[in-house]
Amino acid sequence: MTTSQPVEIRISAPGKVILHGEHAVVYGKAAIAATLNLRSHLTLKTRLDSMIQLELPDVNINEEFSVAALQEGLQSIDCGSVHDPIPASEEVISLIKKFAGIDIENNETRMLAIVAFLFIYYGIFKEKRELPAISVYIKSDLPVGAGLGSSAAFSVSLAAAILQFAGYIDSIKEAEGASTWSTSDKRKINNWAFLGEKVIHGRPSGIDNSISTYGGALRMQNGEITQLDKMPTLSVLLVNTKVPRSTMTLVAGVRQKYNLYPDVMEPIINAVEAITKRTEDLFKFSADTMSPDDVKTLGDLIDLNQNLLNAMGVGHPTLDRIVAAAKKHGFYSKLTGAGGGGCAFVLIPPDTSDSHLQYFNQDLNDQGFDVRWKTTVGGQGVLREL
Ligand SMILES: Nc1ncnc2c1ncn2[C@@H]1O[C@H](COP(=O)(O)OP(=O)(O)O)[C@@H](O)[C@H]1O
Numbered sequence: 030m031t032t033s034q035p036v037e038i039r040i041s042a043p044g045k046v047i048l049h050g051e052h053a054v055v056y057g058k059a060a061i062a063a064t065l066n067l068r069s070h071l072t073l074k075t076r077l078d079s080m081i082q083l084e085l086p087d088v089n090i091n092e093e094f095s096v097a098a099l100q101e102g103l104q105s106i107d108c109g110s111v112h113d114p115i116p117a118s119e120e121v122i123s124l125i126k127k128f129a130g131i132d133i134e135n136n137e138t139r140m141l142a143i144v145a146f147l148f149i150y151y152g153i154f155k156e157k158r159e160l161p162a163i164s165v166y167i168k169s170d171l172p173v174g175a176g177l178g179s180s181a182a183f184s185v186s187l188a189a190a191i192l193q194f195a196g197y198i199d200s201i202k203e204a205e206g207a208s209t210w211s212t213s214d215k216r217k218i219n220n221w222a223f224l225g226e227k228v229i230h231g232r233p234s235g236i237d238n239s240i241s242t243y244g245g246a247l248r249m250q251n252g253e254i255t256q257l258d259k260m261p262t263l264s265v266l267l268v269n270t271k272v273p274r275s276t277m278t279l280v281a282g283v284r285q286k287y288n289l290y291p292d293v294m295e296p297i298i299n300a301v302e303a304i305t306k307r308t309e310d311l312f313k314f315s316a317d318t319m320s321p322d323d324v325k326t327l328g329d330l331i332d333l334n335q336n337l338l339n340a341m342g343v344g345h346p347t348l349d350r351i352v353a354a355a356k357k358h359g360f361y362s363k364l365t366g367a368g369g370g371g372c373a374f375v376l377i378p379p380d381t382s383d384s385h386l387q388y389f390n391q392d393l394n395d396q397g398f399d400v401r402w403k404t405t406v407g408g409q410g411v412l413r414e415l
């Protein structure tokens with residue numbers, strides 16, 4: 030790391046759609062997710078003064094800290110070593126909040142972005158001779174707090190930028206305009222990003238940061254990730270309810286229900302897992318362009334899962350309206366991510382005509398929904414933009 034030469038590092042990391050298995054994956058059940066072609070973009074620059082700046086226009090945050098004050102204020106926090114980091118404890122989170130001037134009782138999720146940044150910054154740089162003066166700017170294509178994994182894209186881009194700047198990972202040129210990293214470097218990025226997710230989510234499964242790091246489409250079970258052997262081309266429409274919600278609160282709500290009624294909740298999450306597995310089998314044997322029969326099966330599974338998510342208590346009347354509108358037009362839809370509002374996806378069968386899609390789009394717009402994107406899923410994970 031050299032601070033004498035001006036350095037600029039630009040990183041982008043994608044959001045995701047969880048096809049099946051949200052919440053159940055927190056209990057070690059299988060889930061499948063794929064990247065979206067919507068990304069968070071980070072720029073890290075060296076500064077000539079001795080300040081650290083964090084500019085996050087999406088959540089209206091622009092903070093500055095002096096390097097000396099940060100060195101002194103955070104020196105007692107325990108975050109393990111760069112190569113073997115440990116999660117931020119409650120005490121560490123409180124200490125960072127106090128340092129950043131955030132009320133300990135302030136549970137606004139957006140403020141946790143500052144805590145996650147300071148934890149990752151200090152944890153990675155603390156073994157260096159001196160802490161660097163840098164500015165970090167992050168802007169996302171993703172709606173924040175809507176189930177599309179903006180928190181993971183945030184933590185992944187941050188971990189990649191800081192590890193790269195500190196010289197702990199080394200990007201390799203992949204194509205014109207972008208670089209990537211070796212699998213072992215990606216593992217380092219993912220480990221630190223997971224700790225950022227922990228600050229923001231409480232008890233994440235790790236699926237969001239893993240998909241944002243590695244890209245493509247993957248399955249997670251019991252903390253183990255594997256790339257999906259096969260996934261047909263899927264086209265989805267993302268519909269944002271614009272109902273705000275926090276992943277941390279929703280995950281905690283399901284946990285509370287699970288603790289109170291384990292005998293009821295266990296069969297529900299097992300049924301979700303059965304849906305995930307049926308979907309994987311379907312993908313294994315379907316052609317790249319799914320047949321109408323396969324689309325119908327996938328649709329039924331989407332419908333079943335949506336009902337189970339409602340039973341877990343993570344639905345919302347606005348999501349129900351989107352599902353009903355989709356059904357009226359012959360489509361299938363479910364929430365994605367933590368639910369409680371946020372986004373739903375609608376599966377768009379390959380043979381859907383543009384006029385049919387436009388008619389559906391118009392119906393959703395007339396009902397006041399924000400139909401943001403028709404997108405294909407599965408694409409590059411974290412990248413260094415050149
Ligand atoms: N672009 C961003 N800028 C700043 N903070 C972000 C950004 N994206 C995500 N975050 C952090 O993640 C939180 C939202 O995470 P979460 O509730 O898990 O929703 P989701 O991951 O589904 O978008 C924000 O409140 C903020 O702390």
Ligand SMILES: C[C@@](O)(CCOP(=O)(O)O)CC(=O)O
Nearest residue numbers: 051052176178233234366367
């Ligand atoms: C509900 C959950 O399965 C996914 C949360 O995703 P998001 O933050 O709502 O995008 C939680 C997790 O897996 O950590």
Ligand SMILES: [Mg+2]
Nearest residue numbers: 178180181276
């Ligand atoms: Mg999240």
